[in-house]
Amino acid sequence: MAQHEHVRVAVIGSGFGGLGAAVRLRREGITDFVVLERAGSVGGTWRDNSYPGCACDVPSHLYSFSFAPNPDWPRTFSGQRHIRAYLEHVADTFGLRPHLRLNHEVTMMRWDNDELHWVIESADGTTIVADTVVSATGALSDPKMPDIPGLAEFPGKVFHSARWDHDYDLTGKRVAMIGTGASAIQIVPAIQPKAGRVTLFQRTPPWVMPRVDRTITGAERWLHRTVPVTGAARRGLLWGIRELQVSAFTKHPDQLGLVEKIAKSNIARSIKDPALRAKLTPSYRIGCKRILLSSAYYPALAQPNVDVVASGLTEVRGSTVVAADGTETEVDAIIFGTGFHVTDMPIADRVVGAEGITLAEHWKNGMKSLRGATAAGFPNWMTIVGPNTGLGNSSMILMIESQLNYMADYLRQLDVLGGRAALGARTSAVTAWNHRVQERMKRTVWNTGGCTSWYLDAEGRNTTVWPGTTSEFRKETRAVDLAEYEVIRIPRRTVPAQARAAAPVAEEIAG
16 A cells, blocks of 8 residues: 555545534644545535525524624625635635545545555545544535436426526526425525526425614624624523523424414415415424424515425426326426435445444434444544434534544544554444434424425434434534444454464574
């Protein structure tokens, strides 16, 4: 392996998780690392999702690193362009550019039991050896496209919301929007004014709350730049409010009734047609699926050039799209807002552990990890935004920073052990952690709310969301408990008996 680059840490991905990991490594005094990114620039999901209307549903001052506050957010809920610019700024400010390997897609990572390191192969034919791998590919990185009969023969334009074709002009076009998730409710209001007709295919209506968005004034920005503590206080207030909301999601779903009434009022204000209002009113408890924010979605659906089909897309016949209820619509373009591979992360197919099986095979009965970070049988490998680290009402940046604390202590423990060593999560520890998480999950709104969501895997198990507060998670990931890990050393190489017998003869000849 001498001809291959050898680094202490390889970070996979350059979104919030990957860049956060890189900054934390530098702050820990570790500079022997690379960040491997398959695209040509940093940004992760905020680079890939550039569809019209794309914005965050978490307040700007909470959706940023605590160690890199941005006093110049232009709006209370920032758009994709500004969030991506923020991530580019982080890469520059913390000197991460020399560590970046752009256009460097990882095709396979294999653990070497004899040398205790990872061998990472890339699409360009290069190989990197890393003592530790930090996978920060994220849960919203690989679009999910449904297998629709006849789609391949559709003569018009087809693309996913996360792969938006900006060269295709929707002006005057008949557009089918498939899905009603967070992306769709932003896309529909953005394209409705220019499209000839928009047909929204809705399997399940979402709960949509008003989006209280506004321009952040110049005086506010000046104050946050001049007196940084004011920006920190604003962030702290936003965080505290969301922490207080958690118990309604995790312990007392009945308390969400008032929120439901507000959401129904949001529908009633814009949708006057009783039949359309009935289509758009969910039958499950609010919070069971992610609560969406928009003050433009319902007004757009009420426009004369928008139709709502309360059924999923099942077939394409030439230029005709057919819904499960038999509705047929002629369209020029099909846009899929059908989400991502969340409970079956594609990166798992590219990670081969100590037992010679992939992480996907290891997770065939559902994703599970220790404290959202490490998996049994995969030493010195951890993930940022791993199983059961997602949130239903707050900022994922808070969870990412907690996992960075865990990563930092993991590397410190390896330093303390000294020599060539690795840490492997014990199966018993992974099992115990996941049992605790799933027991807490039983009474949450995500499991009792009466819906099927992308939080659940094929077995109906919630492997996505954290059933507690962000402060609880931070406490659980403050430090590595070595009792939950097996310390692995390089196997002692035994010398065959015949070779041992020949050694004295060889010494005598040499003498």
